[in-house]
Amino acid sequence: MTDPTRHTRHLRKQLVVVGHGMVGHRFVQAAIERGLTETYDIVVLGEEPRPAYDRVALTSFFEVGADALSFLPEGAYDDPRVTLRLNTEVVALDAAARTVTLAGGEQLRYDELVLATGAAPFVPPVPGKDLDNVFVYRTIEDLEAIREASRGARAGAVIGGGLLGLEAANALHQLGVPTHVVEMAPRLMAVQVDDAGGATLKRHIEELGLSVHTGVMTELIDGDADGKVSAIKFKDQDALPLDLVIFSAGIRPRDAIAREAGIDVAERGGVLVDEQCRSSDEHVWAIGECAAPGGRMYGLVAPGYTMAEVVVDTLLGGAAGAFTGADMSTKLKLLGVDVASFGDAFGTTEDCLELVFADAVAGIYKKLVVKENATGGFELLGGILVGDASAYGVLRPMVGSGMELPENPEELILPAGRGGGVELGLPDEAQVCSCNDVTKAQIKAAVSEDSTLNDGGPCSDAGCVTRCTRAGATCGSCKTVVKKIVEDHFAATGKTVDRSLCEHFAMTRQELFEVVAVHGYNRFDDIIEGHGRGRGCDICKPAVASILASLLNHHVLDGSNATLQDTNDAYLANLQKNGTYSVVPRIPGGEITPDRLIVIGEVAKEFGLYTKITGGQRIDLFGARMEDLPAIWKRLVDAGMESGHAYGKSLRTVKSCVGSTWCRYGVQDSVGMAIELELRYRGLRSPHKLKGGVSGCARECAEARSKDFGIIATEKGWNLYVCGNGGAIPAHAQLLAGDLDSATLIRYLDRFLMYYIRTADRLQRTSYWMDAIGGLDRIREVVVDDALGLGSELEAAMAQHVDSYFDEWKATIEDPEKLARFVSFVNAPGTPDPNITFREERGQIQAATNDGPVSLGATIPVGAPR
């Protein structure tokens, strides 16, 4: 069949998207995914110098850098029918001619126009607002300028104590600038929380060392002779000397080009659109913060995403969706304080009642707004949570669900020890994930037997549901609820989910781990006789081998253990495609002496090995014949090197940047810390491979956030990130705890790693494990808050590992019984396997394969080039 687009090219239409922010990007993504580019060429015009990035996480820019925030690090879409033009400002729109005019004068014709121009920060007309070092908080460029101005600043003020203002204050505080938060309203976050909640929040923030001024009017900003900010003056108060000011006093829709083109705009700004997000001109659409569906503007990203989907739907011409308003519920962590606000948070509904729990000492404030229904029960209308928002995931879906509250609704907000922690049954139509609009019914459908979401079958667990339905994939606050729904569903349908490891063990790896630990087993035979059937396979044997190694830290080739080991562990090396192995000595933290480098080079030359630098800052030697492994390791061990465990589901490396010992920017000794951690956890067998990284400053040159555990130095200590990985589905590690001293960092890491080893499924990497056990908050409860009281047990288990570590390669070359396995032929140990062949490329050997077995026969020469 020929390409159908070839014949219809002249019929293709042009769609222009103005704005490449989060919503513009989502629109393009949806357009590509759902086939809109089959009929439209899409031109995206972005004003900023870089492609769309995660503006919600803007504050983390100082920590993670621009690349980590980017949604499109490659700078272009995969689909050739989409053109992205950056640094391109649109100055005018002619709806009649269907053209837009760019800043350079160029005109672009469109068939359909989607405005996603977002919003601009509102700067009130305060005298001095145009001085140098007065900023807004919207783009990466703004943050770069703020960082520049923060150097040596005596103090700074953020004008605006709303959600964004507190984000900006957090950024300023992180930059080490004494920070003042200035709010005209009598409380912080006036839109989301009430007076009592605002007061609790204020206390938390003041405890962190920030100054909060509520109910004050900024009269003027004073400048010095250079035109730079020198002080701020509030009404009826003395001037406060400081060197920078950030305005964060709200946003205004950027609707200018539509307004000037005569398209209808809402009274309070924003392109007026209908439920399909179509403006008063039928070919002009508006989505995100620049749009005002029904006259109202939405300053959150989730409604913007919904609008983007609706427009794609409508343009596809199928069953069009509609945007009929959005849930403006919010849950976030501001300056380390949980804040959530949902539903009718202020109790504006007639005849509603408020239930309040406040603990000023602990800094917790919780309020529920409820109303009596026709049958005399109570329904939840909304609420506010400050200091502890853990109930948000359960409470928010109850709003508007029609569900009746339990008899003592106050228990919903009481701490667990005081009668709280009741069980709830949400109705099916309750929206569980507000970020991605997933209901309880959809979650249940995903795990029901006739589901085809997961590769044609039902989802297997909560983590799988998150991947397939996106429930919990954005902010993660509903993950515990998702997990509960999935488990309840399985329990209710009486279907025991087959979580068997394999046909030989009808239990999960976690259950098997407990069985082995409780019984103190140390042999596979006892385990399978007592708890399994048959004689095992390539799935359960390595799983048992890993569990035994984690618990006992014995030699993996001891006794009958040897026959359980997976391919690589069985010969303590990585099997390559032609039957040879690769060898990786440990190079902790990537630090190596010239003498050891020379030994590695000599070994490679002597044994004819291909050498390559690995991603984990080590050197991999390829092409080793199995029978040569002991001799290779003898040389390496004699030179003081040890196994790098590159072959194990175990700790691989802890990568580091050069850190404060050499780097001009480094704030801590990242190499020293990486070496300490790598030596501490070396040889630790785990459900999957484990990688770590340590960066000496926020520039993050060690790419620590792509690791299972990543540590980034701060001025005050270390930030600990967990559950990241590279690979096919990359995941950024998330902040578990900040500004830790070295001892606390190691304590948390000990607990984290042991908790993972005990509870993860086989071959489940940390990011998937996190989803399955209930998200980062759950890990924090166990590891940081020690909610299960497991802390000391996990630490003791790790201490036992550290104390009993030995180099398994050194032990192997000293043990004739283990060495006996390393032969080419049991009856001809001196004869190399003729099946192993190599070819040469770029001056080194490469693996070659043969179509069939190679016979030595009587005449065929033995072996390969050596």
Add this chain to the structure above:
Amino acid sequence: MTPVCRLDQIRRESGVTALVDGEAVAVFRTYDDEVFALSNFDPYGKASVLSRGIVGTRTVQREDGDEQVPFVASPLLKQPFDLRTGACLDDPAVAVPTWQVRVVDGVVLVGARRETLAS
């Protein structure tokens, strides 16, 4: 038949490679001390590695009930091969050659390559 090693040189549920008439032959010993010999060459991965695979059992449903099949999983990509017939348990169209083998006085003897697959 070629004597290749003593039976106690092969651990239970593992294999060794023997050189038999110039060819690499994988010799396996099961949990109940049965001995099997297959070509060491993995037809999927095209490398001489089968003796290094994990040995276990798999339940295979037959017309006359379930059968416990002793098998080895290739160490490369884990395809399972029936130790008795050399047949791949996931793809009946693929099989590796087998050799006659027996144990006499504690010594493993490998004989001729079998002409046809046993079934």
